Amino acid sequence: MFKIFKYSFFDLIRSRWTYIYAGFYFLFTLGMLMLSSDLSKVVISSMNVVLILCPLIATMFGVMYYYNSREFTELLLSQPIKRTSIFTGQFLGLATSLSVSLLVGAGIPFLMFGVFGSDQAGNFLVLLFNGVVLSFIFAAISFFIALKNEDKIKGFGLAILVWLLLAVVYDGLLLLGLSWFRDYPLEKASLIASVLNPIDLSRVMLLLKLDISALMSLTGAVYRKFLGSGVGMAISVAVLLIWTIIPTLGIRRVCLRRDF
Amino acid sequence: MIEITGLHKSFGKNHVLKGVELSLVPPGLIAILGPNGSGKTTLIKSILGMVIPDRGEIEVDGASIKKAWEYRRQISYLPQIARFPENIRVRELIAMVKDLRGETEMDVSLISYFGLQPFLDKKLGNLSGGTRQKVNLVLCFMYDCPIVILDEPTAGLDPVSLVRLKKLIKTKREEGKLILITTHVMDLVEELAEEVVYLLEGNIHFRGTVAELKEKYQGRNVEESIAALLQKDGPFSLGAVASNGHAKVPETLLEN
Numbered sequence: 227m228f229k230i231f232k233y234s235f236f237d238l239i240r241s242r243w244t245y246i247y248a249g250f251y252f253l254f255t256l257g258m259l260m261l262s263s264d265l266s267k268v269v270i271s272s273m274n275v276v277l278i279l280c281p282l283i284a285t286m287f288g289v290m291y292y293y294n295s296r297e298f299t300e301l302l303l304s305q306p307i308k309r310t311s312i313f314t315g316q317f318l319g320l321a322t323s324l325s326v327s328l329l330v331g332a333g334i335p336f337l338m339f340g341v342f343g344s345d346q347a348g349n350f351l352v353l354l355f356n357g358v359v360l361s362f363i364f365a366a367i368s369f370f371i372a373l374k375n376e377d378k379i380k381g382f383g384l385a386i387l388v389w390l391l392l393a394v395v396y397d398g399l400l401l402l403g404l405s406w407f408r409d410y411p412l413e414k415a416s417l418i419a420s421v422l423n424p425i426d427l428s429r430v431m432l433l434l435k436l437d438i439s440a441l442m443s444l445t446g447a448v449y450r451k452f453l454g455s456g457v458g459m460a461i462s463v464a465v466l467l468i469w470t471i472i473p474t475l476g477i478r479r480v481c482l483r484r485d486f
Numbered sequence: 487m488i489e490i491t492g493l494h495k496s497f498g499k500n501h502v503l504k505g506v507e508l509s510l511v512p513p514g515l516i517a518i519l520g521p522n523g524s525g526k527t528t529l530i531k532s533i534l535g536m537v538i539p540d541r542g543e544i545e546v547d548g549a550s551i552k553k554a555w556e557y558r559r560q561i562s563y564l565p566q567i568a569r570f571p572e573n574i575r576v577r578e579l580i581a582m583v584k585d586l587r588g589e590t591e592m593d594v595s596l597i598s599y600f601g602l603q604p605f606l607d608k609k610l611g612n613l614s615g616g617t618r619q620k621v622n623l624v625l626c627f628m629y630d631c632p633i634v635i636l637d638e639p640t641a642g643l644d645p646v647s648l649v650r651l652k653k654l655i656k657t658k659r660e661e662g663k664l665i666l667i668t669t670h671v672m673d674l675v676e677e678l679a680e681e682v683v684y685l686l687e688g689n690i691h692f693r694g695t696v697a698e699l700k701e702k703y704q705g706r707n708v709e710e711s712i713a714a715l716l717q718k719d720g721p722f723s724l725g726a727v728a729s730n731g732h733a734k735v736p737e738t739l740l741e742n
């Protein structure tokens with residue numbers, strides 16, 4: 227599996243798209259840091275970008291990489307290599323290269339501006355951690371969808387649909403629900419809803435870490451109580467892990483049944 | 487040794503293999519024949535574990551291949567359609583396979599045997615069809631395996647390369663290997679094959695030596711025998727196929 231991982235990783239890390247992706251993070255973060263002297267504000271802006279871009283780009287790269295490497299995959303399948311190793315290795319190479327783009331692209335400017343000497347070091351690390359986790363989750367989901375769908379267009383559409391559901395529609399429905407039932411005490415329900423969606427959960431974790439939960443008004447207190455507690459934090463990390471593990475296991479299962 | 491029992495495979499509603507039974511013991515050179523879409527490639531890919539059967543059992547050297555992968559070390563495989571990553575070089579691809587499958591020195595002699603030296607630094611996407619097939623052949627033959635499976639090995643090759651390939655196959659046969667070939671070139675069957683397995687409508691319709699095939703279907707050569715077989719038993723048996731084995735050209739094409 228390690229060799230497949232190595233090939234996928236180096237294949238991707240040399241690709242033009244990886245440079246464009248990392249370059250975007252680099253220029254954006256650098257620009258923000260030059261415009262604002264307040265590191266915490268830059269972390270917040272970066273958060274907004276990371277929470278949208280990591281899932282979206284991981285989704286698109288995931289499907290594209292799967293369909294574009296089909297030839298190589300077929301060659302590998304005829305060799306004495308375990309199927310699960312082939313696909314797990316490819317997925318890990320993909321997710322790692324995405325993470326490296328984020329870490330390098332967004333990380334270097336912060337380092338240049340001395341983030342580790344400031345009070346934002348912790349926030350910065352939480353931001354990168356969530357970005358990496360989201361890259362893994364959405365790379366796994368889209369790779370899984372691509373593996374399940376031989377038809378490129380269908381696979382691409384489905385993967386984007388899942389991203390759309392989790393990144394946009396979910397929040398919209400949540401807000402709608404909250405405003406419909408505003409006479410009821412819904413803090414718990416909205417907390418649960420946020421924890422179940424990896425993007426929302428990442429956002430809540432970061433906002434609390436950044437101490438701007440005041441922005442979230444009433445519900446802020448409930449979130450704070452939950453995520454401030456050891457159990458709440460453990461549950462949050464567990465939820466993120468589950469979101470990573472389930473599609474990864476899905477990849478391993480589906481790949482054993484596919485015809486090539 | 488390859489032992490196939492009750493092999494079924496459908497793609498959606500398309501029931502391609504309907505309980506294939508086949509036992510192949512080395513040494514031997516067996517031609518797997520059948521019309522387009524009769525399931526030859528599907529059968530071969532099932533042996534390699536690339537296609538997952540719906541039902542039935544495949545054993546290689548006495549062990550089931552289900553969920554197994556190490557048995558593929560015993561198999562040299564030439565895929566029908568050589569699909570390679572487009573933007574890597576021939577040299578890199580060969581190095582990659584060696585890195586994954588293990589060291590070998592045979593690639594060097596095979597590269598010169600098929601005259602591939604000038605192409606080593608070319609990207610695979612830029613190669614001609616026949617040259618790709620030669621790369622395909624190098625990758626297949628650079629490991630010395632007791633089982634050799636060739637899916638349309640002659641596709642796209644020029645006459646010189648064709649002669650070399652046939653020589654190579656004969657050498658492998660003399661070394662006592664089990665060789666499976668699918669092809670639509672009946673001369674190749676005549677020249678190389680000891681046995682013929684004819685797939686038709688999801689089953690093995692005929693199995694026997696080349697002499698037995700000719701004897702049974704009263705053909706002067708393999709081509710005539712196959713044509714006779716199809717006329718007698720095949721989907722074209724109602725006269726859609728003229729006696730020389732070719733379908734009639736539609737009238738509209740003959741106008742003007």
Ligand SMILES: Nc1ncnc2c1ncn2[C@@H]1O[C@H](COP(=O)(O)OP(=O)(O)OP(=O)(O)O)[C@@H](O)[C@H]1O
Pocket residue numbers: 485486497500502520521522523524525526527528529566
């Ligand atoms: N992955 C797949 N998905 C769906 N259908 C498939 C797949 N692979 C093969 N088939 C179908 O199975 C049938 C048998 O195909 P196969 O490639 O095994 O034929 P073949 O005997 O090798 O034909 P040819 O002589 O043209 O190479 C065909 O109808 C083909 O369309």
Ligand SMILES: [Mg+2]
Pocket residue numbers: 526527528566637
């Ligand atoms: Mg075929």
